[in-house]
Amino acid sequence: MQKYFHSVRLDEDKCKGCTNCVKRCPTEAIRVREGRALIIEERCIDCGECIKICPNRAKLATTDGLEQLQNFHYTIALPAPSLYAQFEPNTSPEQILGALLNIGFDDIFEVALGAEAVSLALRDYLSRDHPRPMISSACPAVLRLMQVRFPGLLQHIVPIETPMEISAGLAREKARQQHGFSDNQIGVFFITPCPAKVTAIKQPFGEKSYVDGAISMSVIYGELLHSLDSPSTKQLPLLSGARGVGWGKAGGENHAIRCHSHLAVDGIHSIINVLEEIERGGLSDIDYLEAQACTGGCIGGPLAPQNLFVARVRMDNLVKKLSLQPDRPKSLSTDPEFLRLNKPILPRPALKLDQDINRAIEMLEEVEKITEDLPGLDCGSCGSPNCRALAEDIVRGYADTSFCIFKLRQRLQILAREIVDLSHKQPPAMGREREKELKEGDA
Amino acid sequence: MQLEFEIKGMDFARAGEAAAKIKKALQMVGMEVETIRKTLVVAYEAELNVVIHAYAGTLTAKISPDAVEIKVMDEGPGIADIELAMQEGYSTAPSNIREMGFGAGMGLPNIERCSDQMELTSEVNQGTLLTAIIFNRTSGEK
Ligand code: SF4
Ligand code: SF4
Numbered sequence: 321m322q323k324y325f326h327s328v329r330l331d332e333d334k335c336k337g338c339t340n341c342v343k344r345c346p347t348e349a350i351r352v353r354e355g356r357a358l359i360i361e362e363r364c365i366d367c368g369e370c371i372k373i374c375p376n377r378a379k380l381a382t383t384d385g386l387e388q389l390q391n392f393h394y395t396i397a398l399p400a401p402s403l404y405a406q407f408e409p410n411t412s413p414e415q416i417l418g419a420l421l422n423i424g425f426d427d428i429f430e431v432a433l434g435a436e437a438v439s440l441a442l443r444d445y446l447s448r449d450h451p452r453p454m455i456s457s458a459c460p461a462v463l464r465l466m467q468v469r470f471p472g473l474l475q476h477i478v479p480i481e482t483p484m485e486i487s488a489g490l491a492r493e494k495a496r497q498q499h500g501f502s503d504n505q506i507g508v509f510f511i512t513p514c515p516a517k518v519t520a521i522k523q524p525f526g527e528k529s530y531v532d533g534a535i536s537m538s539v540i541y542g543e544l545l546h547s548l549d550s551p552s553t554k555q556l557p558l559l560s561g562a563r564g565v566g567w568g569k570a571g572g573e574n575h576a577i578r579c580h581s582h583l584a585v586d587g588i589h590s591i592i593n594v595l596e597e598i599e600r601g602g603l604s605d606i607d608y609l610e611a612q613a614c615t616g617g618c619i620g621g622p623l624a625p626q627n628l629f630v631a632r633v634r635m636d637n638l639v640k641k642l643s644l645q646p647d648r649p650k651s652l653s654t655d656p657e658f659l660r661l662n663k664p665i666l667p668r669p670a671l672k673l674d675q676d677i678n679r680a681i682e683m684l685e686e687v688e689k690i691t692e693d694l695p696g697l698d699c700g701s702c703g704s705p706n707c708r709a710l711a712e713d714i715v716r717g718y719a720d721t722s723f724c725i726f727k728l729r730q731r732l733q734i735l736a737r738e739i740v741d742l743s744h745k746q747p748p749a750m751g752r753e754r755e756k757e758l759k760e761g762d763a
Numbered sequence: 764m765q766l767e768f769e770i771k772g773m774d775f776a777r778a779g780e781a782a783a784k785i786k787k788a789l790q791m792v793g794m795e796v797e798t799i800r801k802t803l804v805v806a807y808e809a810e811l812n813v814v815i816h817a818y819a820g821t822l823t824a825k826i827s828p829d830a831v832e833i834k835v836m837d838e839g840p841g842i843a844d845i846e847l848a849m850q851e852g853y854s855t856a857p858s859n860i861r862e863m864g865f866g867a868g869m870g871l872p873n874i875e876r877c878s879d880q881m882e883l884t885s886e887v888n889q890g891t892l893l894t895a896i897i898f899n900r901t902s903g904e905k
């Protein structure tokens with residue numbers, strides 16, 4: 321099997337093996353072994369929950385650095401809409417765009433513009449015949465969650481590319497036409513609030529990604545702040561409006577589509593509940609489900625530097641302000657072929673016990689038996705998220721019953737009792753001594 | 764391989780737990796996506812039927828490489844007219860339950876639609892026995 325790329329990884333020196341992340345991971349992808357967290361690759365969906373929860377800051381995201389810009393003749397920054405909400409209210413998006421140029425990019429292309437194109441495409445798509453509800457394709461962590469835990473719902477994903485990819489494609493096209501650069505001279509960098517987007521670039525859902533790299537919002541934040549103050553920073557016009565910018569927070573997609581009946585859910589654990597409901601045949605009265613793995617949407621992404629609630633106020637105010645401006649006519653390509661996701665999203669059967677179904681059933685039986693025998697406290701001391709997961713790990717050969725401290729204690733007790741019993745046994749040659757002892761004891 | 768669950772009447776908070784566990788088991792076994800989807804609907808609707816209509820019941824899922832069999836036995840009022848109960852939209856659920864969004868009379872029709880074989884027997888004032896079989900048909904893509 322092909323190895324997966326993952327953005328989320330562990331700083332072994334910082335990890336204390338505390339099991340906080342083990343318990344929080346939505347796909348049960350983490351175990352603690354030898355005092356350190358270990359991520360089971362094929363299960364991880366790069367949602368970043370473990371980054372958010374880790375008290376020791378031991379979970380990291382691999383992103384690209386600004387030095388990567390040197391590998392290209394012409395570089396374009398793609399700011400995620402959530403970027404605008406990271407700054408003080410008196411810092412305008414125009415200034416932020418200008419600051420991006422100032423720190424070394426040759427051009428910028430707003431992802432919010434791509435979001436506007438996608439909004440229109442969605443509106444059109446939803447008025448046609450489709451399974452209900454359709455599910456947004458924008459959050460890659462949600463898509464990967466579905467591949468692993470909800471493969472039966474993959475056909476509900478709207479077959480439309482993400483604003484990030486659309487914007488990257490358009491940005492490239494512009495650079496080719498305006499400056500005549502060839503494809504490999506152009507470097508397109510997404511300014512990302514999350515590790516899931518990094519993974520979506522390195523391991524795209526479609527044929528290929530138009531994006532070359534992803535720079536963490538929190539890494540670039542300091543540089544941007546710095547260059548906002550610099551006299552050489554000029555403002556750039558903001559081309560997108562309230563609709564596109566609003567995609568940065570939960571509810572923004574639905575707001576941008578405006579018509580049809582929809583539901584917005586944020587936070588990966590809430591999404592799991594809603595997907596379970598859809599799987600049982602519920603929510604067919606809804607046309608579109610906007611689902612963002614992070615609480616609050618992308619403004620709550622693990623790599624967004626600002627506090628979620630602060631960012632939310634700023635985003636709300638910005639959207640309000642922008643919505644007072646008249647909609648500008650868009651000259652964006654809305655060619656449905658260009659906007660379409662060009663490959664079906666297939667299941668990732670990461671939970672399978674064995675390739676052979678007969679063998680897998682035997683193993684499942686074994687899992688049931690072992691689970692029955694475990695204390696059911698779900699304490700996590702064994703390094704697995706709960707007793708049942710430990711039973712699975714034992715059957716898969718990744719763990720041993722003695723990992724359970726209660727089981728271990730039970731075995732020690734039995735052993736101790738045996739030792740005591742043995743200690744009472746006398747070799748035959750010493751029988752008389754023993755008799756004497758007993759008699760004295762009687763007296 | 765068999766999984767067994769006890770279901771209590773009116774216990775809406777836990778309705779769906781058995782179905783969720785069965786789904787996970789089928790994923791671990793590596794059943795086809797479509798088999799899992801159908802089984803989940805059958806198990807969930809059957810579970811809900813017990814919660815809504817009966818006092819208590821047992822749900823068993825028998826898993827073999829080529830099929831899943833869901834069997835639900837309940838103690839309850841039973842079904843007087845099975846043919847009527849199978850009609851879409853027909854429901855004997857009281858209004859308070861309908862207000863909760865359950866008991867729309869789609870349970871049995873949904874179960875029938877999602878299973879390859881289904882059998883329903885019932886005795887009034889005794890209980891109901893439902894057996895549904897879903898074949899594990901291999902789909903093209905693996
Ligand atoms: S990124 Fe998400 S899926 Fe991956 S290990 Fe962390 S919590 Fe689990
Ligand atoms: S909600 Fe946004 S920031 Fe969070 S994982 Fe999804 S795409 Fe990334």
